[in-house]
Amino acid sequence: MITGVLLDLSGVIYVGDEPLPGALDAVALLRSRALPIRFLTNTTRTPKRRILQKLQDMGLSCAEDELFTPARAARDFLTSHKLSPHLLIHPELTEDFDDLPCHDSKAVVVGDAGEAFSYQNLNAAFRQLTAGAEFLALASNRTFMDKDGELSLDAGAFVAALEYGTQKTAKVLGKPSPDFFKAALSSMRCPTKSAIMIGDDAEADVSGAIAAGIGVGLLVRTGKYTTGAESKVDPAPTAIVDDLKAAVEWLVEQQLIV
DSSP states (O other), X not given: OOOEEEEOOBTTTEETTEEOTTHHHHHXXXXXXXXXXXXXXXXXXXXXXXXXXXXXXXXXOOOGGGEEOHHHHHHHHHHHTTOEEEEESOGGGGGGGTTOXXXXXXXXXXXXXXXXXXXXXXXXXHHHHXXXXXXXXXXXXXXEEOTTSSEEEOTHHHHHHHHHHHTOOOEEOSTTOHXXXXXXXXXXXXXXXXXXXXXXXXXIIIIHHHHTTOSEEEEESSXXXXXXXXXXXXXXXXXXXXXXXXXXXXXXXXXXXX
């Protein structure tokens, strides 16, 4: 039986500013079965405050402790390791790093910086890394579904460029990091094998979750999904379904929720 649910946001619950058909009803059905839910997003352009407001505006109730973001994981890492951040992130995300204490040691934090991925900013991060700073990647996704409905280049390529230039390997804090999944599960007191992850990214969401020990990983054909994506990952998804509504129906049919 499934005792905890992990849901991706963009491409599963909504695209742009609009909820996907049937998505909100599917979440409501999961909640009606008294299943704890955590929303896991690799979005690194939008601060947590605005994500919560966006969900509320769509009619989806989400408590602050139900939302897990890479920025949240980065704050925890920086605080516990007594590191000051050198940020290469989108300007709108900087509020999620406000009020951190200053320390002598530094960590370069890379997210989807958008237009801020200039040579000057990348080179500044490169110099911090070569001077000894630790290397934190909020996420390493290849692509994301942009507001115009087309795929756009995500932070992964820029993380890879800095890894190549510095010969350092970034610590990835968001999906598919096992620690990211396990932090969400721990907050629900849900055993890893009793959880399900539903996402539109075959690599970061679904294969990453299964590799982390999560019992079921469902890939939806919405958002950034492209035909055949499931054949390029190992481990493969447990199943591929049309959308979040179909994912919940699949769980009922498989008698994994009651």
